Amino acid sequence: KGKRAFIAGVADDNGYGWAIAKSLAAAGAEILVGTWVPALNIFESSLRRGKFDGSRILPDGSMMEITKVYPLDAVFDNPDEVPEDIKTNKRYAGSSKWTVQEVADSVKEDYGSIDILVHSLANGPEVTKPLLETSRNGYLAAISASSYSYVSLLKHFLPILNPGGSSISLTYIASERIIPGYGGGMSSAKAALESDTRVLAFEAGRKRKIRVNTISAGPLRSRAAKAIGFIDMMIDYSLANAPLQKELSAEEVGNAAAFLASPLASAITGTVLYVDNGLNAMGVGV
Numbered sequence: 001k002g003k004r005a006f007i008a009g010v011a012d013d014n015g016y017g018w019a020i021a022k023s024l025a026a027a028g029a030e031i032l033v034g035t036w037v038p039a040l041n042i043f044e045s046s047l048r049r050g051k052f053d054g055s056r057i058l059p060d061g062s063m064m065e066i067t068k069v070y071p072l073d074a075v076f077d078n079p080d081e082v083p084e085d086i087k088t089n090k091r092y093a094g095s096s097k098w099t100v101q102e103v104a105d106s107v108k109e110d111y112g113s114i115d116i117l118v119h120s121l122a123n124g125p126e127v128t129k130p131l132l133e134t135s136r137n138g139y140l141a142a143i144s145a146s147s148y149s150y151v152s153l154l155k156h157f158l159p160i161l162n163p164g165g166s167s168i169s170l171t172y173i174a175s176e177r178i179i180p181g182y183g184g185g186m187s188s189a190k191a192a193l194e195s196d197t198r199v200l201a202f203e204a205g206r207k208r209k210i211r212v213n214t215i216s217a218g219p220l221r222s223r224a225a226k227a228i229g230f231i232d233m234m235i236d237y238s239l240a241n242a243p244l245q246k247e248l249s250a251e252e253v254g255n256a257a258a259f260l261a262s263p264l265a266s267a268i269t270g271t272v273l274y275v276d277n278g279l280n281a282m283g284v285g286v
């Protein structure tokens with residue numbers, strides 16, 4: 001029987017979420033996605049108008065089908081938490097049931113269960129500010145959108161994740177090494193995400209035999225990365241210094257995610273898997 005995946009954090013065809021969806025679809029999985037509410041309209045209309053058709057093509061020539069797109073804002077766990085200004089914001093008012101709890105409930109109602117949960121989202125409003133200049137609110141917002149969002153997603157989807165299932169998030173090496181420019185508490189948020197990967201692997205493993213891993217990905221020119229401002233420099237740095245001197249493709253990260261989600265990885269949980277052309281292993285630039 002085919003597996004079903006829910007991928008949170010897909011709003012265009014440039015990011016890691018899209019590439020992971022494609023690799024999972026190529027391996028035979030049914031694809032559900034969660035799209036940030038403010039980005040929902042443009043994503044759905046672009047999908048409908050065929051704007052992504054070229055990038056929907058799978059290796060066997062067929063097209064990736066996205067069975068359903070759910071509106072999602074992963075910084076809110078349930079409707080009680082949504083402040084008035086967001087509720088009445090015109091970009092949110094057109095959608096409903098987009099808190100984490102409600103999305104998990106909707107997926108349960110629509111499909112009963114899933115096998116694979118992917119978290120491919122992050123947000124740090126002050127990412128361009130050095131940590132020393134980051135406000136408390138900016139720091140907490142980064143942690144809320146980029147770290148707790150994963151705890152919350154896994155918590156709410158765990159009851160409908162089939163035993164033997166797999167959960168994956170995306171992290172960045174700025175959690176453990178100094179990457180000037182990855183500011184606003186985003187480095188802290190990724191450190192939390194990696195630590196939580198271990199604790200959640202224990203808890204979800206014991207509770208429901210679910211594996212929990214994170215992929216530490218190299219630089220990709222996604223929409224989110226372009227907003228940080230230093231992505232071209234990071235890509236050039238990697239090309240110059242990594243053991244494998246080639247540009248990293250999103251597909252390579254997608255394929256690693258498909259591996260982690262498959263029975264081939266049945267004993268792998270609680271790990272940080274580097275998919276970065278080996279850059280993490282270097283001690284100095286060359």
Ligand code: NAD
Binds near residue numbers: 011017037075120123
């Ligand atoms: P992306 O722009 O494709 O993905 C980020 C997504 O997060 C967007 O679709 C955005 O709409 C969504 N999002 C933001 N806030 C949200 C919220 N509150 N609720 C729901 N969705 C929300 O960019 P990407 O670079 O592919 O990012 C995916 C993941 O990969 C992130 O965790 C990122 O930190 C990680 N990553 C990226 C790189 C890189 O160089 N691009 C490197 C390592 C790790």
